[in-house]
Amino acid sequence: MFRLEVRTSTPAWFNLALPLLAIAATLVLCSGLIALAGAGVFESYGVMFTASLGDSYAITETLVRAAPMIFTGLAVAVAFRAKFWNIGAEGQLLAGAVASCFVGAIPMPGPLAMLLMTIAGAAAGAAVALVPAALRVKFKVDDVVSSLLLNSVIYYALMALIEGPWKDSFSGYPISPPIEDSANFPVLIEGTRLHLGLIVALVAAPLIWFLIVRTTLGFRIRVTGENPEAARYGGIHVERVLISTALLSGALAGLAGVGEVGGVHFQVMSDISPGYGYSGIVVAMLARLNPLGVVPAAIFLAAVMTGAEAMSRATGVPAFLSDVIQGTALLAMLVALLFTAYRIRRVGVAR
Amino acid sequence: MPAPLIEMRGITKSFGAVKASEAVDLSVAPGEILGLLGENGAGKTTLMNVLFGAYAPDAGEILIQGRPARITSSADALAAGIGMVHQHFHLAPRLTVLENLLIGIPGKAGRIDRAGGLVRLAEISSQHGLTLDPNLPVSALSVGEQQRLEIVKALFRGARLLILDEPTAVLAPSEVDGLFSALRSMAAQGLGIIFISHKLNEVRALTHRCTVLRHGRVAGRVDDPANTTSAAMAQLMCGHEIVPPARGPSTPGADVLILDRISTSRHSGTALRDVSLVVRAGEILGIAGVSGNGQRALAEVISGVRAPDNGQMTIAGKQVVHFSPREVQALGLGRIPEDRMTTGLVTNLPLADSMVLPRIGTSAFSARGLLKPDAIRAFAEAQIKAYDIRCPGPMTRAGALSGGNLQKALLARELAFDPKVLIVSQPTRGLDIGAARFIHEKFLDMRAKGCGIIVIGEDLEELMVLCDRIAVMYEGRIAGTLDSADASVARLGLLMTGAEGKA
Ligand SMILES: Nc1ncnc2c1ncn2[C@@H]1O[C@H](COP(=O)(O)OP(=O)(O)OP(=O)(O)O)[C@@H](O)[C@H]1O
Numbered sequence: 141m142f143r144l145e146v147r148t149s150t151p152a153w154f155n156l157a158l159p160l161l162a163i164a165a166t167l168v169l170c171s172g173l174i175a176l177a178g179a180g181v182f183e184s185y186g187v188m189f190t191a192s193l194g195d196s197y198a199i200t201e202t203l204v205r206a207a208p209m210i211f212t213g214l215a216v217a218v219a220f221r222a223k224f225w226n227i228g229a230e231g232q233l234l235a236g237a238v239a240s241c242f243v244g245a246i247p248m249p250g251p252l253a254m255l256l257m258t259i260a261g262a263a264a265g266a267a268v269a270l271v272p273a274a275l276r277v278k279f280k281v282d283d284v285v286s287s288l289l290l291n292s293v294i295y296y297a298l299m300a301l302i303e304g305p306w307k308d309s310f311s312g313y314p315i316s317p318p319i320e321d322s323a324n325f326p327v328l329i330e331g332t333r334l335h336l337g338l339i340v341a342l343v344a345a346p347l348i349w350f351l352i353v354r355t356t357l358g359f360r361i362r363v364t365g366e367n368p369e370a371a372r373y374g375g376i377h378v379e380r381v382l383i384s385t386a387l388l389s390g391a392l393a394g395l396a397g398v399g400e401v402g403g404v405h406f407q408v409m410s411d412i413s414p415g416y417g418y419s420g421i422v423v424a425m426l427a428r429l430n431p432l433g434v435v436p437a438a439i440f441l442a443a444v445m446t447g448a449e450a451m452s453r454a455t456g457v458p459a460f461l462s463d464v465i466q467g468t469a470l471l472a473m474l475v476a477l478l479f480t481a482y483r484i485r486r487v488g489v490a491r
Numbered sequence: 492m493p494a495p496l497i498e499m500r501g502i503t504k505s506f507g508a509v510k511a512s513e514a515v516d517l518s519v520a521p522g523e524i525l526g527l528l529g530e531n532g533a534g535k536t537t538l539m540n541v542l543f544g545a546y547a548p549d550a551g552e553i554l555i556q557g558r559p560a561r562i563t564s565s566a567d568a569l570a571a572g573i574g575m576v577h578q579h580f581h582l583a584p585r586l587t588v589l590e591n592l593l594i595g596i597p598g599k600a601g602r603i604d605r606a607g608g609l610v611r612l613a614e615i616s617s618q619h620g621l622t623l624d625p626n627l628p629v630s631a632l633s634v635g636e637q638q639r640l641e642i643v644k645a646l647f648r649g650a651r652l653l654i655l656d657e658p659t660a661v662l663a664p665s666e667v668d669g670l671f672s673a674l675r676s677m678a679a680q681g682l683g684i685i686f687i688s689h690k691l692n693e694v695r696a697l698t699h700r701c702t703v704l705r706h707g708r709v710a711g712r713v714d715d716p717a718n719t720t721s722a723a724m725a726q727l728m729c730g731h732e733i734v735p736p737a738r739g740p741s742t743p744g745a746d747v748l749i750l751d752r753i754s755t756s757r758h759s760g761t762a763l764r765d766v767s768l769v770v771r772a773g774e775i776l777g778i779a780g781v782s783g784n785g786q787r788a789l790a791e792v793i794s795g796v797r798a799p800d801n802g803q804m805t806i807a808g809k810q811v812v813h814f815s816p817r818e819v820q821a822l823g824l825g826r827i828p829e830d831r832m833t834t835g836l837v838t839n840l841p842l843a844d845s846m847v848l849p850r851i852g853t854s855a856f857s858a859r860g861l862l863k864p865d866a867i868r869a870f871a872e873a874q875i876k877a878y879d880i881r882c883p884g885p886m887t888r889a890g891a892l893s894g895g896n897l898q899k900a901l902l903a904r905e906l907a908f909d910p911k912v913l914i915v916s917q918p919t920r921g922l923d924i925g926a927a928r929f930i931h932e933k934f935l936d937m938r939a940k941g942c943g944i945i946v947i948g949e950d951l952e953e954l955m956v957l958c959d960r961i962a963v964m965y966e967g968r969i970a971g972t973l974d975s976a977d978a979s980v981a982r983l984g985l986l987m988t989g990a991e992g993k994a
């Protein structure tokens with residue numbers, strides 16, 4: 141017989157082992173679905189792998205998708221460290237996309253445009269995240285609910301914009317006008333869609349790690365998240381920390397939107413994000429809220445997304461499998477986290 | 492002697508390298524109250540958790556009425572007639588007393604048998620004087636009442652052996668008497684009781700026999716606790732003699748903490764009404780009183796987490812303006828909270844983080860927004876050494892430390908910066924006598940160095956040993972202040988009940 145026993149410390153190698161364990165469990169669990177859809181499990185996973193990581197072009201496509209999820213993953217990781225439950229990265233991303241699209245459509249020198257787009261997008265994301273944070277600090281409104289519901293508000297505001305003032309008068313398509321060509325982010329490798337945003341994301345991850353681990357703000361974020369009462373007695377302005385965290389988190393999610401506008405779509409449309417904001421939650425959890433872990437976790441999910449489309453074309457398994465894998469990975473990770481607090485023991489031998 | 496109700500034989504349980512129990516034998520007879528003694532970390536809770544099925548022992552066996560028993564979960568333990576009241580209660584706060592009793596008890600045809608529950612509750616209550624209002628939600632109960640509910644819960648499930656892990660640590664002295672008479676009444680009915688406490692006078696008053704643990708092993712047994720001195724028991728526990736510290740005459744200096752007619756609104760708990768107090772450098776002022784008479788508000792105001800509505804506070808000659816923790820700290824206030832885990836430390840982060848928490852913004856531990864990890868680590872390491880805090884190192888999760896070591900860590904963190912005023916609540920709650928002795932010594936050292944100390948406590952004996960003067964709080968006021976030399980339990984007790992208007 142087995143049972144769970146509380147453990148007092150968590151070995152460091154768990155940080156690596158748990159996500160890998162969760163991913164392995166996910167792939168095993170989802171293979172049942174693939175078989176159910178009438179396809180070969182190894183063949184399907186094989187297609188997924190080759191299509192996402194098999195050749196250099198596939199890798200660049202995966203990285204293009206990983207970039208926004210690095211940002212939203214960082215946004216969620218920072219927020220969750222302070223136990224500010226930001227489920228609103230999706231809305232913050234959209235707000236960042238709209239703001240940067242506004243700025244990008246104004247004629248001005250390219251580098252200046254890119255800088256201003258970045259600032260505007262980050263500011264818009266931060267402004268959106270400020271709402272649930274302020275509601276929580278001032279009125280004790282539950283931040284999970286308010287940040288989640290705000291996603292719909294932002295989404296429909298965006299729809300109103302592209303169906304209304306921004307609507308393309310020629311074609312009648314609900315899309316925004318494109319940004320200026322000079323504002324398009326530089327492509328890193330000729331012939332691919334890999335853009336400057338990825339570099340920014342890869343730089344952001346260690347910077348956020350440094351912020352959390354090595355700065356007084358990071359210290360305050362950690363302490364506030366773990367024990368707000370002790371933080372308050374220790375002279376930390378808990379409300380101020382929550383607001384700062386929300387602004388930072390929202391700005392990061394906003395940057396995800398900036399990258400999509402400046403580097404991938406060059407305009408705003410209704411499906412500019414296939415749920416990158418929600419995927420950010422999965423990314424952050426797989427990374428155990430460690431900003432450095434966000435990068436591989438985002439690349440993994442991006443590979444699943446790119447791979448699932450190819451697999452669907454090749455084997456007929458619906459591309460929705462990508463969403464199922466994400467959801468299963470989140471659940472598997474939550475279960476795996478149990479082992480940070482408990483150990484499994486065999487019992488019945490002692491007596 | 493009757494056959495034992497339960498017997499533990501050769502119980503061994505290790506956590507990694509730590510042997511929490513080693514070849515422990517223990518037995519309880521029906522009708523017997525067994526005291527289980529030992530220093531912090533001696534393995535009392537672990538041993539009881541093995542008996543209650545929370546931990547599987549590495550070796551050894553448990554016999555119930557002479558027959559080997561398999562106890563692998565608390566459900567097994569309850570079925571075998573073993574009930575346990577933990578140090579931290581396990582109650583559902585939003586449910587009522589009755590509902591908490593009925594949790595997990597199958598009724599007829601899947602329905603909850605409320606009427607039957609009420610009858611049983613009334614029976615148990617009247618038998619042992621454990622009265623409870625069945626319809627109150629648990630969140631409305633005092634700590635003492637919650638404990639009573641835990642005991643009733645165990646009896647409700649038919650416990651014949653009741654384990655109480657430091658039940659008196661959370662009780663006011665007046666509540667202790669009620670608990671003891673209930674326990675005696677249960678024993679008279681043939682129940683076995685295991686009673687854990689660090690307060691030797693309680694152990695002597697209540698128990699019939701004691702088993703003493705040291706470093707996980709049985710260090711000795713006491714067959715006649717009532718006629719054994721506390722000193723002898725302490726010696727068994729620690730392996731050496733414990734001498735109470737001697738408090739020399741005080742030479743008080745300037746006023747370092749002045750509260751001038753402080754009043755607060757009724758925010759949570761009792762409000763303060765016109766409280767004026769003075770603490771001088773080099774003296775220890777005690778605040779006695781039944782808990783819930785404004786001690787909490789007083790500690791909150793002094794710690795700067797709550798601003799008073801009226802009145803003024805001065806620390807080391809400077810008036811407090813904003814009443815923020817940062818401000819009072821900067822003026823030289825140190826604070827050792829009553830509740831180490833909730834307002835003191837961050838249990839999920841490394842101990843080092845908790846040790847620098849209040850001063851993280853100062854140049855000692857950070858500069859221009861960047862932490863100084865080496866300085867933080869070195870500080871924690873130095874304090875761990877200086878205070879002999881038992882833990883694997885500064886990066887250990889703070890929550891993994893024992894109560895005594897947590898208290899030492901808090902003390903180290905505050906004393907390292909030579910506070911001018913120190914406010915302390917229940918400084919030795921849950922600590923063994925050796926650790927309590929250590930804490931007292933440190934206070935007396937600080938007093939000799941000219942620190943003004945204010946100790947909020949319920950243990951009158953402790954206050955009389957430690958303090959130069961004792962103020963008594965009653966309903967948010969200072970009911971009177973006595974010099975320790977003139978104080979007696981009787982006089983303080985009168986003030987505490989509000990009987991003596993002015994002393
Ligand atoms: N879950 C655990 N994992 C690892 N070590 C543990 C665990 N529980 C207890 N210990 C260790 O086992 C030893 C005995 O601890 P235990 O809690 O039983 O002591 P205790 O006698 O109840 O002390 P106290 O008087 O402070 O309550 C200590 O060294 C403690 O650190």
Ligand SMILES: [Mg+2]
Pocket residue numbers: 535536537656
């Ligand atoms: Mg214990």
